[in-house]
Amino acid sequence: MPETVAGLRHVEHVMGTVFSFDIRDRPTPAIRRALAEAVRQLHRADAVFSTYRADSHISRLDRGHIRLEDCPPEVHEVLSLSAQASYASDGWFSIVPAGRLDPSGLVKGWATEAASRLLHEAGAHHTCVNGGGDIQLRGRPAPTNPWRIGITHPLRPQELAAVVTTDHDLAVATSGTAERGAHIINPHTGAPVAPFASLTVVGPRLTMTDAYATAAFARGKSAKAWLERLDGYEALAILPDGQEWRTEGFSRYVT
Amino acid sequence: MRRAVLATTGISTLTIMLLALKPHQVPALAGVTPRTPTTSATPHTSTGAGTGTFTGDPVDTQYGPVQVSITLTKGKITAVKVLQAPDQNGRDQEINSFALPRLAEEALGAQSAQIDAVSGASYTSQGYIQSLQSALDQAHA
Numbered sequence: 001m002p003e004t005v006a007g008l009r010h011v012e013h014v015m016g017t018v019f020s021f022d023i024r025d026r027p028t029p030a031i032r033r034a035l036a037e038a039v040r041q042l043h044r045a046d047a048v049f050s051t052y053r054a055d056s057h058i059s060r061l062d063r064g065h066i067r068l069e070d071c072p073p074e075v076h077e078v079l080s081l082s083a084q085a086s087y088a089s090d091g092w093f094s095i096v097p098a099g100r101l102d103p104s105g106l107v108k109g110w111a112t113e114a115a116s117r118l119l120h121e122a123g124a125h126h127t128c129v130n131g132g133g134d135i136q137l138r139g140r141p142a143p144t145n146p147w148r149i150g151i152t153h154p155l156r157p158q159e160l161a162a163v164v165t166t167d168h169d170l171a172v173a174t175s176g177t178a179e180r181g182a183h184i185i186n187p188h189t190g191a192p193v194a195p196f197a198s199l200t201v202v203g204p205r206l207t208m209t210d211a212y213a214t215a216a217f218a219r220g221k222s223a224k225a226w227l228e229r230l231d232g233y234e235a236l237a238i239l240p241d242g243q244e245w246r247t248e249g250f251s252r253y254v255t
Numbered sequence: 256m257r258r259a260v261l262a263t264t265g266i267s268t269l270t271i272m273l274l275a276l277k278p279h280q281v282p283a284l285a286g287v288t289p290r291t292p293t294t295s296a297t298p299h300t301s302t303g304a305g306t307g308t309f310t311g312d313p314v315d316t317q318y319g320p321v322q323v324s325i326t327l328t329k330g331k332i333t334a335v336k337v338l339q340a341p342d343q344n345g346r347d348q349e350i351n352s353f354a355l356p357r358l359a360e361e362a363l364g365a366q367s368a369q370i371d372a373v374s375g376a377s378y379t380s381q382g383y384i385q386s387l388q389s390a391l392d393q394a395h396a
Contacts, residue, residue, distance in 0.1 A: 011392050018383040020392050022371065108377070130388060132377045141371055150387065152375030163370060176376030198376055 012039050015046045017132030024126040024141050034122030038115035045111045051102050062101035081207055082106050089215035094187035109210025112136050134173040136206040154178040154197035154238055162236055164253045171206035175199050175217040184217050195220035197240050202253055203233040
């Protein structure tokens with residue numbers, strides 16, 4: 001893409017993290033409106049799903065103060081997607097990991113994918129939406145260039161473990177302990193686990209890609225065999241001792 | 256327009272430089288809070304579009320000011336120089352001798368990787384400030 005083509009960028013602090021929007025299409029009024037709407041929806045998702053807010057629907061639902069029927073449609077959507085992720089991962093993805101209702105493991109990816117979709121529907125077909133380190137890509141950054149996504153090395157901050165390259169829609173999700181410590185719970189034991197320094201999964205759409213990254217992380221040793229069986233998903237894992245493994249098809253995305 | 260882009264590239268480099276002052280990496284500098292540098296990186300030599308040396312404003316840390324300059328050649332970072340860094344005692348100097356060259360190298364590495372975005376363990380709003388994604392956002396803002 002010639003440097004003269006102006007895209008649109010936006011950075012939004014929301015949901016306890018930062019969302020970065022990188023839109024490479026010429027910004028039409030429709031695209032600008034969609035970006036504003038996407039940002040509004042992120043704040044709404046925070047208000048509805050935050051487990052840090054006592055007044056969120058999720059918190060009130062967990063305490064039994066409201067019933068599922070009292071919740072807005074997106075709660076039903078997220079719970080249904082969570083059930084799918086849980087089923088597809090043999091229970092390794094869970095929204096009650098520590099006995100309390102906590103769909104955080106899916107909400108951020110879902111919200112990022114939804115933002116990407118809103119932009120797409122408004123005519124922005126070449127976009128990168130990064131929700132705190134988990135990314136939904138569409139199209140390509142320039143007619144002749146692929147997207148290039150750096151995967152942070154969890155043990156050597158500021159170095160990249162790999163660069164994922166794609167010239168079509170792709171989601172990239174990384175679970176790890178580098179930023180928030182051991183926060184992933186083994187839903188079968190209720191204990192926090194850290195079998196990986198980081199685990200990156202690539203797949204078509206971020207909601208499931210992100211949920212699968214969380215599930216595979218919790219799964220530990222058997223994660224690779226499980227990921228190899230998942231059609232359309234590939235992964236790169238870095239172990240706490242610095243060793244790494246990649247699924248067979250991961251090389252397709254690495255230059 | 257072009258000028259503005261170059262200036263922000265300077266700032267992003269400054270951000271990358273400050274990344275290495277992360278508390279867990281450099282214990283003696285723990286507690287350094289990178290501020291958003293004020294934006295007056297000024298080219299003091301310029302020999303054409305996207306080429307020149309740009310000096311960032313000094314950024315105050317609790318251990319003293321840090322200041323860097325970058326050299327651009329046709330829009331790409333070709334050199335990063337540390338003009339000022341805390342060196343009050345032997346420990347400072349020891350850290351600087353290790354961390355600063357590595358930082359410069361990393362700033363160059365990230366640039367040459369030509370990446371569009373960064374995926375990693377979910378960062379907090381605070382963690383974002385020190386992230387490579389933040390540097391990329393600023394570089395293209």
